Amino acid sequence: MSSVTSNPAITPRVSQQHTSIPTVRIEPMRGGLNLRLGELWRYRELLYFFVWRDVKVRYKQTAIGVLWVILQPLLSMLVFTLFFGRLAKLPSQGLPYPVFYFAALVPWLYFSMALVSVTNIMVENQRVITKVYFPRLILPVSAAISGLVDFAIGFVVLIIFTMSYGIRPGPTVLLLPLFLVLAFLTVLGIGLWLSALNALYRDVRYLIPFIVQFWMLASPVAYPSSMVPERYRWLYGLNPMAGVIDGFRWALTGHGQAPSTVLIASTAMVAVAVLGGLAFFNRMEGSIADRV
Amino acid sequence: MSATVIHAAGLSKRYVRGATNSSGLLRDKLTRALRAPLKAWSGNKQETFWALKDVSLQVQEGEVLGLIGRNGSGKTTLLKILSRITRPSSGWAEIHGRVGSLLEVGTGFHPELTGRENAYLSGAILGMGKREITRKFDEIVSFAELEKFIDTPVKHYSSGMYVRLAFAVAAHLEPEILLVDEVLAVGDIKFQKKCLGKMGDVARGGRTIILVSHQLNQIRRLCHRTIWVDGGVLRQTGATAEVVHSYESAMSSRSEESRTAQQGVKARFVSWQIAEPVGNQPHRLDSVGPAEVSFQLEVNSPIGRAHQGIALFDMERRLMWAYSNDDLTLEVGVHDLRYKFPFLPLCPGSYTWQMSLWDETGNVDMWEALPELQVAIPNYQHARDEWNGFLNLPSTLSVSSRKG
Numbered sequence: 259m260s261s262v263t264s265n266p267a268i269t270p271r272v273s274q275q276h277t278s279i280p281t282v283r284i285e286p287m288r289g290g291l292n293l294r295l296g297e298l299w300r301y302r303e304l305l306y307f308f309v310w311r312d313v314k315v316r317y318k319q320t321a322i323g324v325l326w327v328i329l330q331p332l333l334s335m336l337v338f339t340l341f342f343g344r345l346a347k348l349p350s351q352g353l354p355y356p357v358f359y360f361a362a363l364v365p366w367l368y369f370s371m372a373l374v375s376v377t378n379i380m381v382e383n384q385r386v387i388t389k390v391y392f393p394r395l396i397l398p399v400s401a402a403i404s405g406l407v408d409f410a411i412g413f414v415v416l417i418i419f420t421m422s423y424g425i426r427p428g429p430t431v432l433l434l435p436l437f438l439v440l441a442f443l444t445v446l447g448i449g450l451w452l453s454a455l456n457a458l459y460r461d462v463r464y465l466i467p468f469i470v471q472f473w474m475l476a477s478p479v480a481y482p483s484s485m486v487p488e489r490y491r492w493l494y495g496l497n498p499m500a501g502v503i504d505g506f507r508w509a510l511t512g513h514g515q516a517p518s519t520v521l522i523a524s525t526a527m528v529a530v531a532v533l534g535g536l537a538f539f540n541r542m543e544g545s546i547a548d549r550v
Numbered sequence: 551m552s553a554t555v556i557h558a559a560g561l562s563k564r565y566v567r568g569a570t571n572s573s574g575l576l577r578d579k580l581t582r583a584l585r586a587p588l589k590a591w592s593g594n595k596q597e598t599f600w601a602l603k604d605v606s607l608q609v610q611e612g613e614v615l616g617l618i619g620r621n622g623s624g625k626t627t628l629l630k631i632l633s634r635i636t637r638p639s640s641g642w643a644e645i646h647g648r649v650g651s652l653l654e655v656g657t658g659f660h661p662e663l664t665g666r667e668n669a670y671l672s673g674a675i676l677g678m679g680k681r682e683i684t685r686k687f688d689e690i691v692s693f694a695e696l697e698k699f700i701d702t703p704v705k706h707y708s709s710g711m712y713v714r715l716a717f718a719v720a721a722h723l724e725p726e727i728l729l730v731d732e733v734l735a736v737g738d739i740k741f742q743k744k745c746l747g748k749m750g751d752v753a754r755g756g757r758t759i760i761l762v763s764h765q766l767n768q769i770r771r772l773c774h775r776t777i778w779v780d781g782g783v784l785r786q787t788g789a790t791a792e793v794v795h796s797y798e799s800a801m802s803s804r805s806e807e808s809r810t811a812q813q814g815v816k817a818r819f820v821s822w823q824i825a826e827p828v829g830n831q832p833h834r835l836d837s838v839g840p841a842e843v844s845f846q847l848e849v850n851s852p853i854g855r856a857h858q859g860i861a862l863f864d865m866e867r868r869l870m871w872a873y874s875n876d877d878l879t880l881e882v883g884v885h886d887l888r889y890k891f892p893f894l895p896l897c898p899g900s901y902t903w904q905m906s907l908w909d910e911t912g913n914v915d916m917w918e919a920l921p922e923l924q925v926a927i928p929n930y931q932h933a934r935d936e937w938n939g940f941l942n943l944p945s946t947l948s949v950s951s952r953k954g
Contacts, residue, residue, distance in 0.1 A: 279726065284558075284634060284643040307674040311660060311667075318662050381936055389653040390675055391634035459576035544637045547630075548565065 287544040293536060298393050308400035312375075313407050327408045328415050331363045338363070342480045351482045351507070351514040357423050361507045362479045364412040365441050369499055370470045372405030376449030377466055380457040380546060387547050394543045395536075398453050402445045409438075420510060428512040437505040440528060444498040447531030454542040478503050483520060495523030498531070553646070555727060555758050556609035556632065560641035563602040563627050563782075601627040603782040604641070609758060611726075616773030616790060617762045618797055620920065622865070624782040625762050626731055629653065632760070633729045647726030647758070650677050654731075656716035661705035661933045665696055665715050668704055672719045686722045693748075694718035709928035709944075714741055721748045728752065731762040732900075732924075764900060764924055765831070766794050801920045817849040817880065819905045819917035825888060834924040838942060839893035845905055845919070847885045853914065854879050859906040860889065862923075865899055870940065896925045897942040 298305075317323045335356055342348050343355030350358035379401040380387065380394070387394065420427070452469075456462040474480075477499040486494045494500055501524025504517040517524075602624040609615055617625040630636045632643060633651035658675035659668050669690055673683040683690075691700050694714040704712055730749075749772065752759065763769050769776060769790060776793040778786040786793050823832035826842035835841060845860075856879070861872035903919035930944045931937070 279647050282634070282645045282649070284631060284638065284645065286640055287637050303680050304674050306680075307671055311663070311671055314667065315660060315662050384936070385654070385938075386658050386675060388630075388635060389657045390651055390677075391649075392675070392677075455576060459579065461575045461577050465576075547636045 287541070293395070293540065294393060298395060301392055301396055304392055305396045305400050305403075308396060309404045312400065312404035316404075324411060327411045331360060331367055331412050332415070334363050334367070335360045338480060348481045349485065351484065353425075353507075353511055353513050354423050357420055357425060357511065358482075358507070359479075360416055360419055361510050362477075362503045364409065364416045365437070365502055365506045366474065366477065366479050366499070367412065368405055368409040369441055369445055369502070370474070371408065372402050372445040373449055373452070373470065374466055375405060376401040376445060377452040377456050378463065380453045381463075384457070394546065395539065398446065398449050398539070402442055402449060405445070406442070416510070425511050425513075427510055430509045430512050430516075432509075434506065434509040437502050437509060440498065440505070440524065441502045443528045443532050444502065447498075447528055447535045450532075450535030450539040454539045454546065457546045458542060473497070473499065476500075482514065483517075484514070491519045492523045495520035496527050498524040498528045500524060552610040552612055554608050555611045555646045556607070556643065556760075557645075558608075558632070558641070558643035559606045561602055561605040561628070561631055561638045561643060562600060562640045563624075563631060563636070564598050564639040565601050566598050600782050602631070602638075605779075605782075605784055606641075607777065607784070607787070609760065611758055612756045613775060614759045614761065614773045616769040616776035616794075617760060617779060618764075618766065618769060618776060618794065619779035619785075620801070620922065622867070623779045625779045626653075627782075628779065629729050629731050629760065629762055645727065648677065649727045649729065650723040650725035651729040652676070652720050652723070652731065653729075655713055655720065656928075659704060659712070659716060662703055664703050665691075665700040665707070669700075669715065669719050672716065673722075676720060676723050677725060678723060682724075690715075690718045690722050693721065693744075709930075710741075712928055717741070717745055721745055721752075724752075725757070727758045727760075729760050732764065764833075764921060766798060770794055816851045816853055816909070816914050817847055817907055818915040819845055819907070819919070820848050820884075821846045822903060822905075822919045824923075826890075831924070833921050834926055835894065835896070836926055838895045838927060838944060839891050841894050842888055842890045843903075844886050844888040845903070847880070847887055847905075847907070847915075849880045849882050849885060852879075852881055853907075853909050855910060856880055856914070857908040858887065859904075859908070861904040861906075863902045863904060864897075865901070868940075870896070870901065895942045897931070897938070897940070898925050898927055898929055900924050 322329075338359040339355040343350065343359070353361075376398045379397045383397055387397075417427070452462065452466070476494075476497050483491070483494060483500055483504050501517055501521040504514070504520055508514045508516055601622075605624075605628060617628065619625045627636070629651070630653070631638050632645065633649055633653070635651070635653075656672065658672045660671065663671065666687075669687065670680070670683050673690075674680065678686075691697055694711075694717070696711060696715055696718075699707065699711065704715070707715070749759070759772075761769065761772060773790045775788065776790040777784055778793050778797050786796060822843065822845045824835060824841060825844040826840070827837070829836060855877055857874055857876050858878055859872065859874045862870040864870055901923040903923060904917070905919055906916045907914040925942075927942065929938070930942055931939065
């Protein structure tokens with residue numbers, strides 16, 4: 259693609275003329291990881307509005323609204339407890355089965371549902387994208403954030419539920435936000451790839467259910483990660499959700515061992531996914547408005 | 551003293567032809583990548599075309615600039631580049647000041663949300679801050695004349711109410727530079743006038759405006775200077791009256807080269823208009839029907855057993871509908887061909903009629919009717935864009951239940 263380099267003679271002259279007025283330079287796409295963070299910050303109110311719209315519409319549209327957010331992890335927990343726990347008798351790190359599964363399902367459901375909405379967000383907003391400019395990155399970020407509202411509700415239920423089993427969270431619970439941040443970044447890192455691809459190729463959306471299903475089996479939701487042989491633990495940890503779910507359970511209940519190998523591998527993987535995702539999304543951003 | 555607020559040099563935009571429908575599958579891309587690993591990703595074999603070619607322009611502070619040209623001439627592409635929705639393939643532009651773009655009425659509206667909520671949402675998407683919207687909120691509501699319904703979900707609004715609210719929000723946008731595409735074509739005449747008045751105020755307030763419109767009287771009324779875009783290049787730039795005049799004469803009498811080619815032809819289409827309902831705009835449709843459209847055909851020598859074809863294309867050149875009438879006998883003179891449509895459920899936008907006439911020896915005339923058909927009605931479709939189809943059908947749902 260041809261590109262015209264900036265003409266340095268022009269910018270300074272004009273910026274002297276209009277000191278307080280922003281100057282924008284429009285140029286062909288260039289690669290690289292220029293995230294324009296300052297611009298993102300200026301658009302923070304729009305980010306807030308996108309999150310607000312998402313949450314508002316979601317709760318307006320479903321008749322049972324909040325109830326569904328609570329029921330979904332609860333029902334899944336019941337099924338898991340029955341089949342993986344009572345019937346398959348998988349180990350549960352000394353935790354009662356319902357607590358063991360519930361503590362994994364709350365972060366897992368955040369991840370899976372947020373990943374789906376991040377993937378779809380560019381397509382769902384194609385009209386806005388083709389009519390108005392704003393930093394496109396706002397959209398996937400807003401979808402990853404709005405999923406946190408459901409998570410918060412599920413989390414409150416989880417705390418009450420855990421305490422009702424006589425398990426009091428210890429000091430490890432202070433590390434819990436760390437694992438939530440890791441989950442958020444995983445959603446974003448993977449979601450950025452998928453949402454850009456989904457906007458460019460129509461068949462990506464059909465892949466998502468498979469990805470999510472496969473991913474759950476590769477994460478310690480239905481079983482503890484201690485079942486994975488020690489020497490493969492780092493490999494297992496390359497799935498960032500392994501670190502998240504292990505850590506989440508551990509931080510909340512104090513049971514199981516503190517995630518170490520797994521967590522290091524997970525964090526490294528998330529960093530790679532986020533940086534790669536940002537670069538890819540940034541590169542595709544320019545062509546998305548032309549393609550959707 | 552006026553300063554240059556928009557400075558563009560050599561802006562060009564290249565599109566891949568058919569990129570949106572032919573190669574839209576990741577599966578295909580991967581298959582090709584497996585077969586020929588190098589070719590698929592460097593893939594320069596696709597056919598490209600230039601929607602915009604080497605456009606340079608300067609706009610002064612406080613200037614109201616009109617952009618005219620036929621569908622697909624590149625004026626919307628130019629506007630999209632200047633508003634940063636899409637990037638140029640080459641060239642550059644510098645813009646000094648906050649840019650607001652109005653390329654659609656009701657950008658970001660969500661039917662489930664109330665009027666109040668949508669005003670905030672749409673305002674934020676168009677570039678207003680929360681505090682700014684709060685400050686202007688009462689003014690917006692009274693401009694839209696929707697005081698009583700502001701807390702009703704907009705899905706219960708009539709189309710007129712919807713458009714009024716959307717426009718009221720947009721009209722209160724106060725960027726230094728405003729880019730407007732055709733949005734004034736929507737809504738009832740009275741409200742349109744109100745909006746035009748508001749736009750005039752904005753322009754007098756020293757703000758810079760670029761206005762794309764098919765309605766030349768609007769351009770005449772508002773713009774100091776006008777640019778005629780044709781085939782992706784600037785064909786003429788200058789005082790509005792001058793440019794509009796040459797555009798009009800080129801459009802109404804068909805282009806020079808085709809006129810010479812028409813010497814001695816048996817017949818040709820010369821003009822068209824919406825015959826029914828009679829509005830103030832002969833090429834604008836304000837409803838989903840019924841409508842009658844008439845085409846004037848000038849016949850120079852009698853034609854027997856003629857076929858007459860009609861087709862309707864949308865802006866992206868997708869065929870909406872076509873039909874052919876056979877066995878027509880046409881005497882010398884000007885004929886009025888009148889098509890009656892009980893309904894014409896088109897989405898808002900602009901469309902092109904393609905009229906053709908054939909006799910036993912072949913094609914007699916083929917005309918891409920000008921000006922284009924403008925459809926100025928609300929979009930009665932699903933809130934999610936991926937569920938927007940070709941037909942714009944207003945519908946109502948009633949639910950009844952039977953016992954036993």
